[in-house]
Amino acid sequence: MATQNLYGMRTGANGPENKSPLPRYYRIQMELRKQIESGGWLPGEMIPAESQIADNYGVSLGTVRRAIQDLVTDGLLYRMQGKGTLVAGTNLKRETLRYYRFKKDFAKKESSHQITLLSLEKIPGNADINQFLKVPEDMELYLLKRVFTRSGQSIVYSISYLPSGIVCGLEQLSRHRLERVPLYLTLENKYGIPTKENEELISVEPADAETAGVLHVKEGDALLRIDMLCFTYRKRPYEYRTSWCTTGAYKLVRTY
Amino acid sequence: MATQNLYGMRTGANGPENKSPLPRYYRIQMELRKQIESGGWLPGEMIPAESQIADNYGVSLGTVRRAIQDLVTDGLLYRMQGKGTLVAGTNLKRETLRYYRFKKDFAKKESSHQITLLSLEKIPGNADINQFLKVPEDMELYLLKRVFTRSGQSIVYSISYLPSGIVCGLEQLSRHRLERVPLYLTLENKYGIPTKENEELISVEPADAETAGVLHVKEGDALLRIDMLCFTYRKRPYEYRTSWCTTGAYKLVRTY
Numbered sequence: 001m002a003t004q005n006l007y008g009m010r011t012g013a014n015g016p017e018n019k020s021p022l023p024r025y026y027r028i029q030m031e032l033r034k035q036i037e038s039g040g041w042l043p044g045e046m047i048p049a050e051s052q053i054a055d056n057y058g059v060s061l062g063t064v065r066r067a068i069q070d071l072v073t074d075g076l077l078y079r080m081q082g083k084g085t086l087v088a089g090t091n092l093k094r095e096t097l098r099y100y101r102f103k104k105d106f107a108k109k110e111s112s113h114q115i116t117l118l119s120l121e122k123i124p125g126n127a128d129i130n131q132f133l134k135v136p137e138d139m140e141l142y143l144l145k146r147v148f149t150r151s152g153q154s155i156v157y158s159i160s161y162l163p164s165g166i167v168c169g170l171e172q173l174s175r176h177r178l179e180r181v182p183l184y185l186t187l188e189n190k191y192g193i194p195t196k197e198n199e200e201l202i203s204v205e206p207a208d209a210e211t212a213g214v215l216h217v218k219e220g221d222a223l224l225r226i227d228m229l230c231f232t233y234r235k236r237p238y239e240y241r242t243s244w245c246t247t248g249a250y251k252l253v254r255t256y
Numbered sequence: 257m258a259t260q261n262l263y264g265m266r267t268g269a270n271g272p273e274n275k276s277p278l279p280r281y282y283r284i285q286m287e288l289r290k291q292i293e294s295g296g297w298l299p300g301e302m303i304p305a306e307s308q309i310a311d312n313y314g315v316s317l318g319t320v321r322r323a324i325q326d327l328v329t330d331g332l333l334y335r336m337q338g339k340g341t342l343v344a345g346t347n348l349k350r351e352t353l354r355y356y357r358f359k360k361d362f363a364k365k366e367s368s369h370q371i372t373l374l375s376l377e378k379i380p381g382n383a384d385i386n387q388f389l390k391v392p393e394d395m396e397l398y399l400l401k402r403v404f405t406r407s408g409q410s411i412v413y414s415i416s417y418l419p420s421g422i423v424c425g426l427e428q429l430s431r432h433r434l435e436r437v438p439l440y441l442t443l444e445n446k447y448g449i450p451t452k453e454n455e456e457l458i459s460v461e462p463a464d465a466e467t468a469g470v471l472h473v474k475e476g477d478a479l480l481r482i483d484m485l486c487f488t489y490r491k492r493p494y495e496y497r498t499s500w501c502t503t504g505a506y507k508l509v510r511t512y
Contacts, residue, residue: 096512106388106455106485132362199362201507204460204480222478224460227507229362251457251483256352256512 028057029067036076036087037233042192043089047077050085075196089194090184095255097184097195099228099243100148100156102250111150111250115179118145118214120171122164129161132229133237140164142171146178147214150250157214160241167191167238183239184230193232201227211244224252280315285323287313292332292343293489298448299345303333306341331452345450346440353440353451355484355499356404356412357509367406367506371435374401374470376427378420385417388485388496396420398427402434403470406506413470416497423447423494439495440486449488457483467500480508 022030032053035041047053047068054064068085071077075091090097103110123143130137141161148156160183162170167187177186187193205225212219223244230239245252278286288309291297303309303324310320324341327333331347346353359366379399386393397417404412416439418426423443433442443449461481468475479500486495501508 092512103457106457106483198512200510201359201362202458202480202510203503203507204478222460224458224480227362247459251459254456254458254510256348256454 024059025063025066025070028053028059028063029070031057032067032071033076036071039192041087043087043188043194045087046084047087090188090196092195092198096198097182099226100158100245101253102150102155102247103253104249104251110253113148113150113155116147116149117175117178118147120144120173120178122171126161129240130163132240133161133163135163135165142167144170144178144183154215155246155250157211157244158241159243160239162239166193187238193238195230196233197231197235199229199231203227205244207244215244215246217246226252281319281322281326284309284313284315284319285326288323288327289332292327295448297343299343299444299450301343302340303343346444346452348451348454351511352454353438355482356414356501358406358411358503358506359509360505360507366509369404369406369411372403372405373431373434374403376400376429376434378427382417385496386419389417389419389493391419391421398423400426400434400439410471411502411506413467413500414497415499416495418495422449443494449494451486452489453487453491455485455487459483461500463500471500471502473502482508 032047041047048056050061050064050068054061057064068077072079072085075088077085078088078091079085095101100113101110102113121143122140125135125137125139125141127137129141130139133141142164144160144162146158146160147154148158164170173186173190184195188195203225204222206220207215207217207223209219211217211223212221215223217223224247226241226243226245228239228241228243229237230241232238288303297303304312306317306320306324310317313320324333328335328341331344333341334344334347335341351357356369357366358369377399378396381391381393381395381397383393385397386395389397398420400416400418402414402416403410404414420426429442429446440451444451459481460478462476463471463473463479465475467473467479468477471479473479480503482497482499482501484495484497484499485493486497488494
């Protein structure tokens, strides 16, 4: 009879010790991957010792090591000298995660900014946005509006949509946290949602009335618009964000 | 007396077998790195066998393996199963190197484009641009103007500046090559200059008369402007490029 082991993996009739067209290390890798992607093991957490995993799955240490090495190569795990193997979480370059970097010229330093929370509310699902976010059309969304300022001047109006089913209780976050901690970091630490990939669509668009008001420009003025979709494990989108940026002396920085 | 070995590394009095505050594997790593960054070993080339390197430097195989592993981790070398260790060259993601990706929406496919060469000429150095490119102010530059079209419509006007001291003889490239092969690939294959990093400054700017003419828009119309600096080994810039893009239904894609 099949039984559930410590990791929720079925052993026995369908366990890894049975005949299967897939190599053993690969099946163990899939199990560990599931463990990470389901949030069973959270970003920053240490995973059990290799010997313990080997015992639990009834496979050799070599099989476990190969499975873990593959997950390290894929960026899902990382090794820390003298500590063990940890869940990687967000592993994009730190500078890449600072979405609003601006500088005057290549040789100049990046400017710094402050964040002000304008509003955070729950709204009904929106056909287009829920489709981008790959959630049911009737799922409510959190709508988070923030403005980024440089030397007291508004430079970015940022409007984020997050599925209520993924980040439930977002409205309980303090203003302090929303203004001082990068959103991706809060989502990783509070919800176990690491950022694995982002896609941006960049265009020039005339300011609508609301945006013009926030950025103190004239309605219809040309602004830089960034539509961003943020992804966590298994290319699952967790945030859709529209950013309206003024670019005069300062330009948006992207490095890769 | 000091002698030069096969790789131009001094052995004897100052060679790696002497006392030094740096660990042996690190000194070997620096020597191999120099070999790569100087173009002694070109992108795509296989490096000598580990045993041969060990012999040549008079160090153990373990020392060579550790040095090579570090260079693999740094992305300067890569291993090919059953073949050997090769010089990595450009190792940015292939999609990242397609600078002019456009799509209508997240769910849509990227559009394709064609390149037309407008001109390629040598011009005197320019104070600002030569400073970005970190070459002497009086070094001549290649000025390459291209237009990118989608379904016959001009969408990007691209103006590249390349130092004549780095890419000498660029004017001998055929029109066919300049219109059919991505420029980064030509520079890697013909000049051994791999692309290691790019920096972009993105802004909204009114079209000047020349750009308006090329893109068939009105002078003063707001366009998306990308200033790009491309870097090869040791963060050495090899190209400064200004791109003027029209973004209407199609938006510029950036992923990371």
